Amino acid sequence: MSDGTISTQRLGPSDIEALAQMNALFAEAFEDAQTYGAKPSGAGYVARILAQDHVIALVARRGATLVGGLVAYRLDKLEQDRSEIYIYDLAVAEPARRQGVATALIEAVRTIARDCGAWVIYVQADLGDDPAIALYTKLGQREDVLHFDIAP
Numbered sequence: 001m002s003d004g005t006i007s008t009q010r011l012g013p014s015d016i017e018a019l020a021q022m023n024a025l026f027a028e029a030f031e032d033a034q035t036y037g038a039k040p041s042g043a044g045y046v047a048r049i050l051a052q053d054h055v056i057a058l059v060a061r062r063g064a065t066l067v068g069g070l071v072a073y074r075l076d077k078l079e080q081d082r083s084e085i086y087i088y089d090l091a092v093a094e095p096a097r098r099q100g101v102a103t104a105l106i107e108a109v110r111t112i113a114r115d116c117g118a119w120v121i122y123v124q125a126d127l128g129d130d131p132a133i134a135l136y137t138k139l140g141q142r143e144d145v146l147h148f149d150i151a152p
Helices: 016-029 035-038 044-048 101-116 130-140
Strands: 004-012 055-062 067-074 083-092 118-123
Touching: 004 101, 016 035, 016 044, 016 055, 016 067, 016 083, 044 055, 055 101, 067 101, 083 101, 101 118, 101 130
Parallel strands: 083 118
Antiparallel strands: 004 055, 055 067, 067 083
């Protein structure tokens, strides 16, 4: 039985099953099985991507149970000798919400950011996603911007 402690782990090339579990969590949390589960990446692809230093994939566990996941990317900048980290996906399993899981994941990203010299971590939240907006407002400074998807 778990004592309630949340542990975080950065995934590496051998953590293929943990990544699959995290994608299943994302599919459920984001109600997007098509993106996160319809065409799972092969083990070789996953191992290659998780081996890249700029890819940050974290899971949170309570005991052996995966209760949260976060994917971020370190972006090296050209205007100055610095980098920034973009949190792309963050989700917590429904029964574990409002128990510090997302905060623990973001604290793990903060440690990684300090270690690699990143000057900022940024994340976007959709209008109407009040829990995410409340979390990010608690942890950082809000900027109102518009986001556009441009097809390649």
